[in-house]
Amino acid sequence: MSDLLLIAVFAALGAGAAGLLGWPAVRLLRRRSVALSLFAVAVVTVLAMTAGTVAVAQAMFLSHHDLGVVITVTCMAAVVSLITAALLGRQVVAGSRALAVAARTVGSDGGFAAPAEPLGSELAELSAELAATSARLAESRQREQALESSRRELIAWISHDLRTPLAGLRAMAEALEDGVAEDPVRYHARIRTEVDRLTGMVDDLFELSRIQAGALTLSLSRISVYDLVGDAIAGAYPLARERGVHLLGEQVEPAPVEVDSREITRVLGNLLINAIRSTPADGVVAVAARREEGEVVLSVTDGCGGIPEQDLHRVFETGWRAESARTPRAARPVSGGPRGSAVQHHGDTGAGLGLAIVRGIVEAHAGRASVRNVSGGCCFEIALPAARSALG
Template sequence: MNDLLLIAALAALGAGTVGLLAAPAVRLLRRRTVAASLSAVAVVAVAAMTAGTVTVAQAMFLSDHDLGVVMAVVGMSAVAALVPALLIGRRVVAGSRALVDAAATVGSEEGFTAPADPPTSELAALGEALAGTSARLAESQRRERALEASRRELIAWISHDLRTPLAGLRAMAESLEDGVAEDPARYHRRIRVEVDRLTGMVDDLFELSRIHAGALTLTLARVSAYDLVDEALAGAQPLAREHGVRLVGGGVAPEAVEVDGREMTRVLGNLLVNAIRATPADGTVAVGARREGGDVVLSVSDGCGGIPEQDLPRVFDTGWRGAPARTPRAAPGGHSHGDSGAGLGLAIVRGIVEAHAGRAAVRNVQGGCCFEVVLPAAPAPAGAARSA
């Protein structure tokens, strides 16, 4: 037992000495390739084993023949350890370089493709992480391009919409100033209409900027869908009469939702104004509310003739107007009823609905299209739950 302890101590002394002497060399290789690091580890391991073996052999006073046999065995073991280390290291280095080359494509139009057959599970996991990052970056770039295109369209349309009423206001003001207006009262009424239109446009831009900035503050309260629809119909009735459009609100279930009543009334008002202006005279605009699972769906259907399928994904984009069939028509008498006609109403609808943790959608139906606002249904009152 004492001999074994002595042999173990001598082997540890020899191996430990080599390890201490090799530590600086291994440290210098910490920023080198994986192949160099693996080779260094293998060399240190073989050198430590050799030092321990030689130390023990010297202490045991082996013959030259026996010592030669031991050294031959150690040498073959060293070769057997170094060759696999070099091969594995080269494979890992090749896989790492392939992953580095592939990582350069993250965010490019071609997209990232992870190298096939990675040499280690760590490199495989890194490739999957880079693929996910590339996909998220591509989606972010797509949204950014869409927002930039929408912003440019909005600026172009707003510039056009501002230029037209401003030119009219200037012409009417000059006529009044020069005293050539045959009917000053009519000019005054027309100026008031254009000012109201500009005011509505500015209000819509301000509302949209609040939504995009996340500054929309909601005061939630339990409201019946019937009350929301009834208030919205009352506000849209004058515009519907001017356009000769019938408003139908019979299919409304008294489902409860927890919303900001003022903002949600604006949502329904925007949808109704949009539907009335897109529906021909003698047409019908129908409003409904129904329960679907845990949601309440408010719907506004018009008689616009439908929206092209390729335009449906863009309906709620800022500044979208679509086909001429959906371009707002001037009401008889030139009244605007608060609608700026700048293509912001549906974007505001989506922003307000999403702020309520809901979603807005549109689909074509026979003779027109149907806009739907899906909101979470309000939970049952505590008293009702107990009585049930």
């Protein structure tokens, strides 16, 4: 037992001396190539093993022949170990370089091109993370491009929508100034109508900017969906009567919700106005509300004839409108009203902002807005969290 202990002491002394001599080299090479660092570690290990073996062999007073045999075997093992370490280092460096080249494709149009050669588990995990990062960057780029395209379209459409009424206002003002207006009262009423529409457009732009900036402040209160639908239908009834559209609100469950009643009434008003404007005369616009798991779903169904499937995902985009003509239809006089009078409704600005405002307000309430085609028309749905006491 004492012999083994003595051998262990000599081996530790020899290996320790080699390790102390090799440690500075490992420290100096820690910022260099991985292959060089691995080779340095292998050299230190081989030197430690060789030094320990030689120290033990000399302590055992072996003959010169036996000592030569031990040293020869040790050297052969050292050579094989160093060659193996060098090959392993080259393989790691090759994988690292291939991954570095592949990393240049992160976020490119073609997507991340993973290295074809096999990688170690750590490098393979890093490659998977780079692929996921590239996919997220591609999605972000697509969203940014979509937003930029929507922003450009909005600027172009708003410019057109502003230019048309302004040109009409200027022409009517000049006619009144020159005294060539045959019916000044009618001109004044028309000017008031156009000013109201421009005011509504500016209000919509301001509301949308507040929503997109996250500056929309909600005053939540508990209210029945039945009351919300009733207020919205009452506000949209004059427009429905003007266009000969029937409003139905019979399938409304009186479920309680905690919402900003003013904002949700605006949401329902925008949906009803769009539905009425898209439904032909003698058509029906139906409002319904139902309870589902943890939420209340309000729906507005119209008779527009449906939206092309390829456009359904764009319905709630800023500035999107199904009609190809950018000029809104003029409001018609109300039967029985004064000559030249016209009805102008909030949200009926024709700027394509109403549905974007709908989605923004609903999402501010932690809800969701969606649309789908139904028989003869479309069904717009908004899902709002149900009041806590109604969740059971």
